[in-house]
Amino acid sequence: MGSQVLRRSIAPAVGVTAGATVAVGGGAFGISSYFARQLVTPVVPVDDAPLLEVGSDHVVFENTAESIAPGRYGLWQNGFETHARLGEVLGIDAGRVTRRLDGVDFGVLEVGHARFNSYYFCGPPATSLPVSLAEVTLDTPVGGMPAWVDRMPGSDRWAVLVHGRGAQRGETLRAVPVLHELGISSVIPCYRNDIGAPQGPDRRYHLGLTEWADVESAVLYAASCGAREVLLFGWSMGGATVLQLLDRSWIADLVDRVVLDSPVVSWPPVLDFHAGENKLPRLISTAGGRLLRSPLRHAFAGLDEPVDIRETDWVRRSDELSRPMLLIHSAVDEFVPYAPSAALAAARPDLVLLETWDVARHCRGWNVDPDRWERLVGEFCA
Template sequence: MSRRRVIAGSVAASVAGTGVLGTAAGLSIASYFARQVLSPKPPLPDVEIVGYDDRTVTLTRTMASEAPGRYSLYWDGRDSHARLGEVLERAGGHVVRELLGVDFGELHEGPGRFTGYFYAGPPATTLPLPIEDVSIDGPLGEYPAWIVRAPQSGANRWAVLVHGRAAARAETLRAVRPLTDVGWTCLCPSYRNDQDAPADPAGRYGLGLTEWRDVEAAVAYAYAQGASEVMLTGWSMGGAVCLQLLDLSTYAEGISRVVLDAPVVDWLETIDFHARLNRVPMPLNRLAQRAVASPAVHGHFAGLSEPLDLPATNWVRRAAELRTPTLIIHSEDDDFVPYGPSAALATARPDLVRLEPWRVALHCREWNTEPDRWESVVREFAS
């Protein structure tokens, strides 16, 4: 029997075999959950700017806005940006943070978005190195990218920096300084479904199983520019993208090393984590996982243009297949991608995978809480 018939039959059996799954409501919930995971959404405000002066900004108090460290604040969509320092005061439902600088726009009260990016991209950035805008020819068209060139050195080494799901290229700029310090030119590409990149034909994320082709085009671009060595760096889903590229790309053998920050090492475990957070019954979660992998129903169920082989994203189970030296930086207190699979992968491959555990930091915000440590670890690994 073909794999297509086996998977389709398994999904049908799941629906028929469990009462809750046999209802139209159950199917709708499972489909909705799958589409929530896979559908790109524009960034929405998550804090309110309630006051400011020349040295401080007062925000509504959330788990993110009161976290220790240095962060970004966007408002007016992405038209305005400021860099924020440590918390100076907590009072009731508000938090007062140090204002390190406004890169563009005028501060005013109203909705804002609190992020871990810290550095904004062009046209205004506080990075001490110039950023070039380039375009990369990829499988769906032209993809905008940034290049930050390392000071002249003997080798022409390139690092391809891959941002996470629903994030932007600015997320990767925190890695530029330590990498250029040790001679790596940084290429920050976009990939399908980014706001400034081509959309996937179905308008859905592939969880790394489709996006790796876009990043492969960035690797090809680096080699076309004369790169003698290429490394990958990925955040969150960007880590999953890097792992799929290492598995499937013809360029995989030439990748010398990988840095992963809060990576999705196992999508099944990560989706389970979010199912529990959202109180999705586990049978419905399992149905959603099987349906997105089904050649028969992936399109109708989740709006996908091709099925997603989620078990192929379990790199704990596939640890023996890894062959590239890898540094994983991951917070034990990550609130979005569970730390456990990263730790399990490092345990399974101590010969190849180095784990740097963090505490306190929320998802992809390890640099924000301890930037000197983060940069030192990355600089050492990349040297």
């Protein structure tokens, strides 16, 4: 999920709209509608990390919050033509950051602009993931949906891995080797409005409130392959999607346990958090949330049907949960606030195990400490 994208897109609206006549409330409404629209509009990837030098075993970036972050990361360039894997920071000097280059999966990495991501493994055609993936097509309410599968012969335990808003399937691949070692098969679906996937009727995100039906098709696929038990994994908005599936799907009884990484367990605090980050009053995020479910939703957010984020508040609805759940979340997450995960764990200590990271950015716990991440997930799923 792209925090920088959301912040960049909101900032101009604040400046322009706040400068308008606010006496009749037009300025506040304009900001609220822009705020809401950006949340549900699919993200356009932008290469925004200046790459200054490319060597055989290292790369040099401008000094930014992303380029100095500890851990291992992926790097895209020229849209999705080139993907590289980056290792630890080797040095910082005079505004330049040198990182280890672990390999280029495909394409040609060149001086220019690129963009960081948490997908150290990006999937086919890359071969760096130590597990082979097959490509299948799932039958979903919006059409044939691409998915990757790691099928373990004779396995009746399956995992469905769900990526976050504006992300891709590669975000989830860090879990596949752990599951593979445990003999658990994996299916990794796209969902509506992903790049290369069918679009929803209004071409907007519904924050998990319709995407769950696409993920349900992945659970049905697992069942058709002999799954007697399914584990659901969700990253960021994928967490919100997984929780909606548990609430709404007729096949949810097949789900045994849940692993959520940097999850949205309640959308209202996420909106409030970003209003605060942009120095906006809470009434802006509150009004934006109301707009998403109001009769004005199509005119101002492009939504064909209501998106009622109150239904995503699993802190308030915690007594409805019934599956063991592992939450992995960074206390300094810059996109999805940590507090709701902590509140959910406090509300349901009988079901929810919260594991906290102290330095990782959003969805980057594995990147910072893969050994800990894999150990926790392995023990929980074993």
